[in-house]
Amino acid sequence: MRKQLKVAISLVCLMMFIGCSASPVSQQTTKITLLNSKSEIKTQLEELAKQYNQEHPEASLEIITAPEGTSAYQKLMSMYGSGSPATMSMLDPGDTQTFLDKAVDLSKEKWVADTIEHGLDTVKKNDTVLGFPFAVEGYGLIYNKKVLDKAAGGTFDASSVNSRSSLNSLMAKIQKSGVAPVMLSPMDWSLGSHLLALAYSVQPGGVPEFVKGMQNNSIDLSQNNIMSGWVQTLDLLKDNNINKHAPLDSTYEDGSKALGEGKVGLWFMGNWAWNGIKSNDTANEEYGFLPLPLNDNTDDPINSKITVGVTKYIFIDSTTTTPQQQEEAKKFLNWLVYEKSGQELLVNKVNVIPAFKNIDLVPSDPLSKSIKSYMSSGKTLPFMATLPPDHGGITGASIQSYISGKIDKAELLRQIRIYWKAQQG
Structure with a gap:
C-alpha cells in the first residue's frame, strides 16, 4: 500500500512538472528610460513612448523630463552622482561632450550612413559615433504673417528683410499699424546660447580662432565689426521690445502668447516654440522665419540666413545599463528612423525636423516648413553646437543686465571676453 502511494505521488509530481513545462514562459519586460x-x-x-510600448511589449520605455528651470545637464549629473543615470539621455551638443566617455558605441548602427552631412560631427570621438542626432532646429525672427501683411499694406515679402535698415523699417511699419514690433524674451539660454552665438558663428576666422583671440587679448571686441553690428541689432530689438520698460519680466510662454494672438509681429525664437504659438492662435494664421541682420550691407549673405543645425543628441549610457537595456535602446532609436509609425510620430506628433536623409516626411507646422525652405536654398548659418554648459547662464545674465540698462556696451563686451578668458583654465 505504501509502495502504491509512493508511485501515485510520483506520477502526480511528474504530471505537474510536465504541465508546468508545457505552459508558456512569461516574457520579461526590459525597462528603459x-x-x-x-x-x-x-x-x-x-504619447510616443506609449505607442512604442504597445508595438514592443518586450520593452517598457519611460520618459523622464527635466523640470522647468532645471537643465537636463544638471539633472543628469545628479543622476550619475546617485548611480542611477537614464538609459538614454537627450542633451544639447555642448552638454553631450561631458558624457561621451560614458556612452555606448553606435558606429555600427544602420542610421549612421543615413544621417545628414555633418550631423554626427560633435558626437564623434576617434571616428567612433557615440550619439544619435535627435532633432534639427533653427532660429531667427518668427513672424506672424497677418500682422506683417497689415503693416506692409499688402502681401509681406520675407526676402525684403536683408539688412538692419530694412528690419528697422519693417518694425516702424508694424508699430504704425498699432502692434508692438517684437518680443525679446529674456531667458538666459535664448540670449546667450542663441542670440549671442549668432555673432560667434559668422566670425571670418572661425569660432576657435575668435575664442582664442578673446582669451589672449589679440581681439578687441569693441573693434570687432561683427560684434559691434550685433550690439546695434540687439539695440534694435531692445528699443522695439513690447516689454522694453520691464525687459526681464516676460516669460517664454508670454512670447508664444503675444505672437499667436497677434500682439507682436516678431519674436526672436526657434521652431521648438510652435506648439505654444499654435495653442494661442485661434485663427490659424501663417508664420515663418526672418533672418536677424547684423549689418546694413544688403549683399552680405549672412543677413539673409537663419541658424540651423542638430540641436539635440541622444546617447546610451554604458556604465550602469545591462546589455539587454542597451539593445532595447538601440531598437528604439532604429524605430524612430526606419519604422513608419516611428517616423510619423517623430515628425508629425513631436514636430521634429529629422536629421536623416531617408525620412521624406516634412513636419506640417509652418516653422519647420520655413526652416526646410532655408535649408533647401542653402541659406543657413551653423548652429553653435558645442558651447560650454555654463555659457548661456553667464553670458545671458550679462545681456539681461544690458537690455535692462544696468551696464553699457563696453561693459557687456568686457564681460563676454572675461567669460571666455575664464575658460582657459
Missing part, C-alpha cells in the same frame, strides 16, 4: 531636455514636447514624447 529617456531623459528629455525639451520640456515643450513632454506630452508628445510621452
Whole structure:
C-alpha cells in the first residue's frame, strides 16, 4: 500500500512538472528610460513612448523630463552622482561632450550612413559615433504673417528683410499699424546660447580662432565689426521690445502668447516654440522665419540666413545599463528612423525636423516648413553646437543686465571676453 502511494505521488509530481513545462514562459519586460531636455514636447514624447510600448511589449520605455528651470545637464549629473543615470539621455551638443566617455558605441548602427552631412560631427570621438542626432532646429525672427501683411499694406515679402535698415523699417511699419514690433524674451539660454552665438558663428576666422583671440587679448571686441553690428541689432530689438520698460519680466510662454494672438509681429525664437504659438492662435494664421541682420550691407549673405543645425543628441549610457537595456535602446532609436509609425510620430506628433536623409516626411507646422525652405536654398548659418554648459547662464545674465540698462556696451563686451578668458583654465 505504501509502495502504491509512493508511485501515485510520483506520477502526480511528474504530471505537474510536465504541465508546468508545457505552459508558456512569461516574457520579461526590459525597462528603459529617456531623459528629455525639451520640456515643450513632454506630452508628445510621452504619447510616443506609449505607442512604442504597445508595438514592443518586450520593452517598457519611460520618459523622464527635466523640470522647468532645471537643465537636463544638471539633472543628469545628479543622476550619475546617485548611480542611477537614464538609459538614454537627450542633451544639447555642448552638454553631450561631458558624457561621451560614458556612452555606448553606435558606429555600427544602420542610421549612421543615413544621417545628414555633418550631423554626427560633435558626437564623434576617434571616428567612433557615440550619439544619435535627435532633432534639427533653427532660429531667427518668427513672424506672424497677418500682422506683417497689415503693416506692409499688402502681401509681406520675407526676402525684403536683408539688412538692419530694412528690419528697422519693417518694425516702424508694424508699430504704425498699432502692434508692438517684437518680443525679446529674456531667458538666459535664448540670449546667450542663441542670440549671442549668432555673432560667434559668422566670425571670418572661425569660432576657435575668435575664442582664442578673446582669451589672449589679440581681439578687441569693441573693434570687432561683427560684434559691434550685433550690439546695434540687439539695440534694435531692445528699443522695439513690447516689454522694453520691464525687459526681464516676460516669460517664454508670454512670447508664444503675444505672437499667436497677434500682439507682436516678431519674436526672436526657434521652431521648438510652435506648439505654444499654435495653442494661442485661434485663427490659424501663417508664420515663418526672418533672418536677424547684423549689418546694413544688403549683399552680405549672412543677413539673409537663419541658424540651423542638430540641436539635440541622444546617447546610451554604458556604465550602469545591462546589455539587454542597451539593445532595447538601440531598437528604439532604429524605430524612430526606419519604422513608419516611428517616423510619423517623430515628425508629425513631436514636430521634429529629422536629421536623416531617408525620412521624406516634412513636419506640417509652418516653422519647420520655413526652416526646410532655408535649408533647401542653402541659406543657413551653423548652429553653435558645442558651447560650454555654463555659457548661456553667464553670458545671458550679462545681456539681461544690458537690455535692462544696468551696464553699457563696453561693459557687456568686457564681460563676454572675461567669460571666455575664464575658460582657459
